Amino acid sequence: MTEPAALVPARLRLPPGWREISASAAEPEYSLVVGNEAAPPGMARLHLLFRGRSLISAAYNLEPVLGALEAELDRHLASRAAPRRIFIRAGAVGWRGRAIVIAGPPQSGTSSLVAALLRAGATYYSDQYAVLDSQGRVRPYARPLWLCAGAQAHPVRYRPEELGSESGRRPLRVGMVVFTRYVPGARLRLEAMDSAAGAEALAAGAVAAHRFPQAANTAIAGALAAARVAQGIRGEAQEAAEFLIGAQMRGRSRGLELRGQASGGLRSGDGVKFRDRRPGC
Numbered sequence: 001m002t003e004p005a006a007l008v009p010a011r012l013r014l015p016p017g018w019r020e021i022s023a024s025a026a027e028p029e030y031s032l033v034v035g036n037e038a039a040p041p042g043m044a045r046l047h048l049l050f051r052g053r054s055l056i057s058a059a060y061n062l063e064p065v066l067g068a069l070e071a072e073l074d075r076h077l078a079s080r081a082a083p084r085r086i087f088i089r090a091g092a093v094g095w096r097g098r099a100i101v102i103a104g105p106p107q108s109g110t111s112s113l114v115a116a117l118l119r120a121g122a123t124y125y126s127d128q129y130a131v132l133d134s135q136g137r138v139r140p141y142a143r144p145l146w147l148c149a150g151a152q153a154h155p156v157r158y159r160p161e162e163l164g165s166e167s168g169r170r171p172l173r174v175g176m177v178v179f180t181r182y183v184p185g186a187r188l189r190l191e192a193m194d195s196a197a198g199a200e201a202l203a204a205g206a207v208a209a210h211r212f213p214q215a216a217n218t219a220i221a222g223a224l225a226a227a228r229v230a231q232g233i234r235g236e237a238q239e240a241a242e243f244l245i246g247a248q249m250r251g252r253s254r255g256l257e258l259r260g261q262a263s264g265g266l267r268s269g270d271g272v273k274f275r276d277r278r279p280g281c
Helices: 004-011 062-081 110-119 197-205 212-225 236-248
Strands: 030-033 047-051 056-060 087-088 093-095 096-104 123-126 130-133 145-149 156-158 173-182 189-192 230-234
Touching: 004 062, 030 062, 047 062, 056 062, 087 110, 087 212, 093 110, 093 173, 093 236, 096 110, 096 123, 096 156, 096 197, 110 123, 110 145, 110 173, 123 130, 123 156, 123 173, 173 197, 173 212, 173 236, 197 212, 197 230, 230 236
Parallel strands: 096 173, 173 230
Antiparallel strands: 030 047, 047 056, 087 130, 093 096, 093 123, 145 156, 189 230
16 A cells, blocks of 8 residues: 555455454555556556556546455455355345345346345345355355445445444344346336256356355355245335345245235335446446
8 A cells, every 4th residue: 555545445445354464574465556656747647456466457536446456355355265155246134033135237236125125124244245154154244335325426335324224243044035136117026936046046156166166056055945036127126125025024935926016014214215226326
């Protein structure tokens, strides 16, 4: 780190549970150069991120470089944690002793759905990665959420406490896995998936599955052992959160398909309404 003032925003990008250690003579794994002094006179200075000696991100604005740092650290930690922990690209919340796992492709609205579940009373476990142990239980990986709020053009960072929730501490068995994507103006439409299809979809998002296929398969099988699995599209996050919590409360194993009829019980609360992510937000 070449600029002490950049330590504050950089620390916000470190993984949950990080701690300082004494300096080492070894070459650091990651280096952040804030304002490259080699820039020609009169030109803006680039911010640079290196992995070892390899440049992995460069920008005139520091924010995207810090975003690249966060993504790199997550992937690095996911790789180091395997096979003991398997990181899967998904959000996760806890509800009455069971985990609800929300998976979807990038820009599919996972974060806004996680936020809606938190505002409904769920406990926060993760936004970007659902972390499974060898038994398939969800472990907390509680980074603050990045959410688009109101007229904001760029995502804003929120702690779960700012959404009326708190971070989970103990491992949870999975009660439900939902593969969903946001479609503007759509009504919630989910249909049941069989466990084999669900396992294949989760494995596709497992960071270290190619290196530790047996560990990944074991963790995913444990996660799906007593879980209901569904896929589909959704519109507003609040409607989807309402249904998922209602379905979890009822504990239904059949009849998961929904066509615009959400169950009651959501406490929408007051405050900011979060928009689903769209390109550029």
